Amino acid sequence: MAALRTREVDPGKIILRTMTMDDIPDIMVIEHESFSLPWSEEAFRNELTLNHFARYLVMEYDGGLIGYAGMWNIVDESHITNIAIRMDYRGIHLGERLFKALMDWAIELGMQRMTLEVRVSNIAAQSLYSKFGFYPAGTRKGYYSDNHEDAMIMWCELPNQENETGEEEGSEED
Numbered sequence: 017m018a019a020l021r022t023r024e025v026d027p028g029k030i031i032l033r034t035m036t037m038d039d040i041p042d043i044m045v046i047e048h049e050s051f052s053l054p055w056s057e058e059a060f061r062n063e064l065t066l067n068h069f070a071r072y073l074v075m076e077y078d079g080g081l082i083g084y085a086g087m088w089n090i091v092d093e094s095h096i097t098n099i100a101i102r103m104d105y106r107g108i109h110l111g112e113r114l115f116k117a118l119m120d121w122a123i124e125l126g127m128q129r130m131t132l133e134v135r136v137s138n139i140a141a142q143s144l145y146s147k148f149g150f151y152p153a154g155t156r157k158g159y160y161s162d163n164h165e166d167a168m169i170m171w172c173e174l175p176n177q178e179n180e181t182g183e184e185e186g187s188e189e190d
């Protein structure tokens with residue numbers, strides 16, 4: 017079960033779009049309230065300008081930024097770098113919506129599988145990932161430098177785009 021509802025949100029007013037440089041100040045607020053090892057502004061700037069593998073989505077509501085998520089797509093594997101929802105907006109299935117949008121984007125880009133690392137203590141995130149078919153596939157010992165906590169590595173096989181859109185394989189005429 018997700019955390020207690022803290023806000024009423026009209027789901028029809030949620031906007032999902034790609035991240036731009038102008039989003040970075042708002043991202044930093046969410047980053048600092050969400051992670052004990054927050055990324056710097058420069059890290060996000062580099063992601064948007066230098067890292068050709070990187071793709072980032074943001075979620076907007078009522079003119080404000082309330083979440084973001086990103087991935088690195090390399091060949092046919094997508095590595096999720098981060099996902100966060102503003103604290104006041106957690107527990108009302110917005111993380112789920114954002115995560116699904118990221119997965120759909122990866123599928124659209126032809127990715128075959130997705131992976132991520134998550135703190136072994138982060139049950140909320142693990143539970144979210146499990147809902148989308150991610151399974152544990154090992155640990156990275158002492159991965160997080162603040163408290164030397166282990167990371168759980170999770171993987172998920174993605175459906176191919178044809179199956180996702182309901183088209184049958186081999187249905188096209190030669």
Ligand SMILES: CC(C)(COP(=O)(O)OP(=O)(O)OC[C@H]1O[C@@H](n2cnc3c(N)ncnc32)[C@H](O)[C@@H]1OP(=O)(O)O)[C@@H](O)C(=O)NCCC(=O)NCCS
Pocket residue numbers: 017018019050051098099100101102105106107108109110111112113133134135138139140141143144145147
């Ligand atoms: C992880 C995070 C993005 C989830 O976003 P959210 O909007 O609060 O989650 P949702 O309301 O969409 O919940 C979706 C599912 O996640 C899981 N979940 C979410 N919050 C949970 C909680 N407090 N306890 C247990 N499971 C939880 C549940 O499986 C839930 O489905 P359910 O409500 O049907 O049981 C959010 O908690 C967050 O930003 N955390 C801080 C940053 C972070 O830890 N990111 C992940 C790094 S690996």
